[in-house]
Amino acid sequence: MSGAAKTARPGGRPAGGQGADYASLALNLVGLVAGVAIWWALTAGGAVGLPPPPQVAARFGDVIASGQLATDIASSLVRVLTGFLLGVILAIPVGFVMGWYKVARSLIEPYLQFFRMIPPLAIIPLAIVTMGIDETPKIFVIFLASFLACVVATYQGVISVDKTMINAARVLGAKDMTIFLRVIIPASTPFILVGVRIGLGSAWATLVAAELIAAQSGLGFRMQQAQLYYDLPTIFVSLITIGLLGLAMDRILLVIERRLTVWQERV
Structure with a gap:
């Protein structure tokens, strides 16, 4: 049996992949501990004017006990998920249309690039006046940010499909619809998921x-x-909570991406 056959697993994943995952997790934990230690050292004695970890941990306990943190998380999650999901749901078909049809690309792309140059913060006064x-x-501003990021990645994925x-x-003998479903969508999936x-x-x-x-609640x-x-x-507390929720x-x-692109070679 060849060396490649010994180290390969069904689905193309190396046999040592699980060990590599554990090693990566261990390094993540080491980095986390090191970061907290550096933060604690820098804030010791109020040297940089920031609260030390124990003080932040105590505030975490207070807002959790009062129920304030749960209320804020729920409010922010509803806004983020609603705006994000609406943005993705609209961005993917628009990106496919732009990438597949040159006429649509020429009509839509100027507007897309125009709005990409405008920060979401600048939209807030207009959103307040009109909505x-x-x-x-609130949801519209989040939707716009998600949509613009995802539509560009989807469009780039379609036009980057190997013409061969x-x-x-x-x-x-494949027809356009078959090519779109069996070639374009699978090949552009990694770009879409990054978007x-x-x-x-x-x-x-x-x-x-x-x-x-x-707003009356939210992180x-x-x-x-x-x-x-x-x-x-x-x-x-709010910064750390946003970071942890976003990371999760x-x-x-990332897990969904790996399952949908199991055929893709990874380092």
């Missing part, structure tokens, strides 16, 4: 700005309130 101050403008595969399918992950990051990054719009809203009173531990959601998307 009011309820949940709609398309021509080979045509030679074998989805970037769109998720954009959604969380836009959350604090979105919650400037007359971004809590940070703004804490800023008024120079309440640094509460700001850190990104890891879920």
Whole structure:
């Protein structure tokens, strides 16, 4: 039996892949501990004016016990997930249309590039005037950030498909719909999933700005309130919570990506 056969697993994953995953997890934990240790060392004695880890941990305990953190997480998650999912659901078909039809690409791309150059923060005054101050403008700003990130990745994925595969399918008698379903979609899936992950990051990054719009709860809203009173531990609690939620959601998307692109070679 060859060396390749000994180390290979069904699905193309090396036999040592699980060990590599454990090693990577161990390095993640080492990095986390090292980061907290550096933070603690820098804040010892109030040297840099930031709260030390024990003070932030105590505030975490307070807001969890009061139920405030759960309320803020629920409010922010609803806004982020709604805007993000709407953005992805619309971005993927628009990206496919732009990549597959040159006429559609010429018509849509100028608008797409125009809005990409406008920060979501700049849309907030217009959103307030046209949509009011309820949940709609908050979700719209998050939707726009997610949509723009995902549609570009989808479009780039379609136009990056190897033309040799398309021509080979045509030679074998495949029609346009078959080529689209069996060649274009699978080949562009890695690009789409990267765009989805970037769109998720954009959604969380836009959350604090979105919650400037007359919010009464949410992690971004809590940070703004804490800023008024120079309440640094509460700001850190919201920052860490946003980071942890975003990281958890990104890891879920990463697992989905690996399952959908199991055929793709990885380093």
